[in-house]
Amino acid sequence: MRRFFQMACLSFILLSTSAGCTDFVEPNQLAFVIGTGIDDAGKDMLEISHQIALPSQLSGSSKGGSSGDSESFIVISAKGKNVFEANERVQRKLSRRLMTSHRTLIAISQEYIEHNNTNKLFDKLNRDPANNQRDNIVLVKGSAKDFMKIKHPLEQLSSIASNKELQINGMNNYSIRQFIIEHASEGARVLVPLLQIENNDGKGNEKGNLVQFAGHAVLNNELKIKGILDDNDGLEAIWMLGKGTFQGLTIPWKNGNGTLSFRLTHLERRIHSVNGNDPKQILLTVKAQAYLLDNTTPLDMSDVDNMIELKKYLDEKIQTDLQDTLNKVQQWGPDIFGIGEYLHRKHPYWWKSQRDDWDENFKKINVSVKADIQLRSTGTSAGQVE
Known part of the structure; x- marks a missing residue:
């Protein structure tokens, strides 16, 4: 009994000394990083700019934006030879x-991508x-540090x-994570959104600055920019590489007689060989559900024949636009659509002879686009409201 009592006391002492968290850090001892900007600093150096939230100021506003004249964040920068040193x-x-989780x-500046080995x-x-x-x-035109300093009018942090x-x-x-997966794959390249700071044309109020999409950057296997797609082409490319979920579309009607605007949802894409055996003949099929939301044409959408004609015209117009975008990217070389990954699975022996120089070999592949759009709704009115 005495031995049991001694063992129990010893166990209690050991548990009491080992139960404490020696490396525990209280929340008020942490600096919460919400955004990070990376700029070129010259001479193989980079500059890290952390956008750090100030919780006391963030909780002071219930309307979005900064609370009064108080800052809701700070930006701290430093230079280094790599990310760790900075x-x-x-x-x-x-x-x-610093807490980055x-x-x-x-945000990486376009200048950094162009002048450094981004792989590192x-x-x-x-x-x-x-x-x-x-x-x-994302990539940023201009300085990523300036991007981190922007005071957004609706959200408290840019x-x-x-x-x-x-x-x-x-x-x-x-x-x-997705960026690293795509870069590590042999048969796919990376497409990254490109942002730019919108010039403020108001009364000089710094809080009025906005950030707008400037397109999408197409990166090769060395993570160098091979070309930049504008906003419209970028959205089409997103659809074809399977990352889009919905988008708006406005197209002119025949002979310039008005326009039609749609909301496209349930965006899908599928890659397959034309005849199943020829790896150089690829068909990329895109699908979506279309909702007509604006009609300035003379078409009466209560007429079934008009609906059939519109569906056919919509398919042809989307096919043409997406084909032009695909051809443009294919001329640059990087396969952002993942066609190489499909060929890797479908034709593994053929792929072995192509993978080492896929950016050049991709230019020789005949890729056709086919659109299959389902017209789900033409709205609550037939023709134009007069």
């Missing part, structure tokens, strides 16, 4: 420990378990605003 120098400027966006940038983002890899990645803009415009799957 982060360490940022940490020395702070009284709290809540980050929503990483993603080693820490992929290797460090502190990075959740759910944060989205990083959160840009992240929401991607989602609300039907552009998903731009996370760091």
Whole structure:
């Protein structure tokens, strides 16, 4: 009995000393990074700019935007030879420990992409378990540091605003994780949204600055920009590579007689060989459900013949536009559509002779686009309201 009592006391002492979390950090000892900007600093150096939220100011406003004249965030920057060194120098400027697991966006300047080996940038983002890899990645025209400093009029932080803009415009799957997966695959290349700071034409109020989409950058296997698609072409490319969920579309009617505007939902795409045996003949089929929301043509949409004619015209117009965009990207070389990944699975022996120089070999593949749009609704009125 005495021995049992001694063992129980010893166990209690050991448990009481080992139960504490020696490395636990209170929330008020953390600096929550919401966005990170990466710029070229010259001489093989980069500059990291962290957008750090100030919780006390964020909770002070219930209407979005900054609370009064108080800042809802700060931006701290530092230079280094790589991401780790720059982060360490940022940490020395702070009284709290950097916390990046809540980050929503990483913005890389276009200049950095053009002048540096971007592959090295993603080693820490992929290797460090502190990075959740759910944060989205975008390119920025101009300075990523300036982008981090923007005060958005609707959202309190520009990083959160840009992240929401991607989602609300039907552009998903731009996370760091997806970026690394696409870059690691031999038969696919990366398409990244390109943002730019909109010039403020108002009364000089800094809070009126906005960030708008400037297109999408097509990157090759070395993560260099091979071309930039404008906003319309970029949305078409997103549809063809399977990342889009919905989008708006306005097309002119025949002979310029009015326009038709649609909301396209349930965007899909499928890649397959034309005859099943020839890897150089590929058919890319896109599907969607269309809802007619604006009609300035003389078409009476209560007429079944008009609906059939509209469906045929819509298919042909989308096929032509998407084919033009695909041909443009194909001339640049990078296969952002993942056709190489399909050929890797479908024709593995043929793929072995093509994969080492796929950016050039992709130019020789005959890829045709076919559209199959289902007209789900023509609205609550037949013709134009007069």
